[in-house]
Amino acid sequence: MSASLGYDLIVQQLIPGYASLARLAVALLSVSPLASRPGAAVLVAGCGTGAELVEARAQRPDWQLTAIDPSAEMLAAAQQRMGGDSIRWHQSTVEALQADGRFAGALSVLVLQSLADDGSKLAFLTALARSLEPGGQLVLVDLMAPERSPLQHQVEAAWLAFQQASGLNADPQALEPLTQGLHPIGEARLTALVNAAGFTDPARIFQALGYEGFLLQRRP
């Protein structure tokens, strides 16, 4: 993803509720049965510029954090933001990470949406499930497929109005990674994929227009 410096502003102007998403995601994990333990190992998958890392450190300074992202540019931006923090950094996809059962919890915010539903989403989710201890939890947030509602056009118009009111005036190229080449799926398909990957049914914990967040648990 290019233009990582502008990313933090753009993402807040584009996604309603983004500013509190990382706080909510970390709060959920921090009270989960496994990641509530002192010094729990937690994976931030697709850390981008580090929004979830900042919040994790603020709420749980005791967590052993691992941050992964295949983009050198995003990883460098996150590293700079986190200063000399003792985070384990990996330039890697989740699928390539060798982390069998190591983590008590994981966060994946706005990552699955960019993978095609041609086996890639399933491979990503399976790797996340494999990286968790049995009973470990994942907070997953993504753009979902639009609902078939007669009012859907109003939802789409409202999204544009939200962007305008937020002053979004970004170079279309900078917006591309967040708006182009995405592969949103509906909740029924997400449930089928997460079940096949080894997770329980998703529990919805967030929704703002098409952006939805879910809490999942790796089956024992």
Ligand SMILES: C[S@@+](CC[C@H](N)C(=O)[O-])C[C@H]1O[C@@H](n2cnc3c(N)ncnc32)[C@H](O)[C@@H]1O
């Ligand atoms: C839209 S950004 C979201 C970053 C951050 N989680 C946030 O909410 O601001 C998506 C990030 O996922 C990373 N990514 C894409 N495919 C991935 C994969 N297979 N495994 C891990 N990270 C991936 C991208 O490089 C990018 O930094």
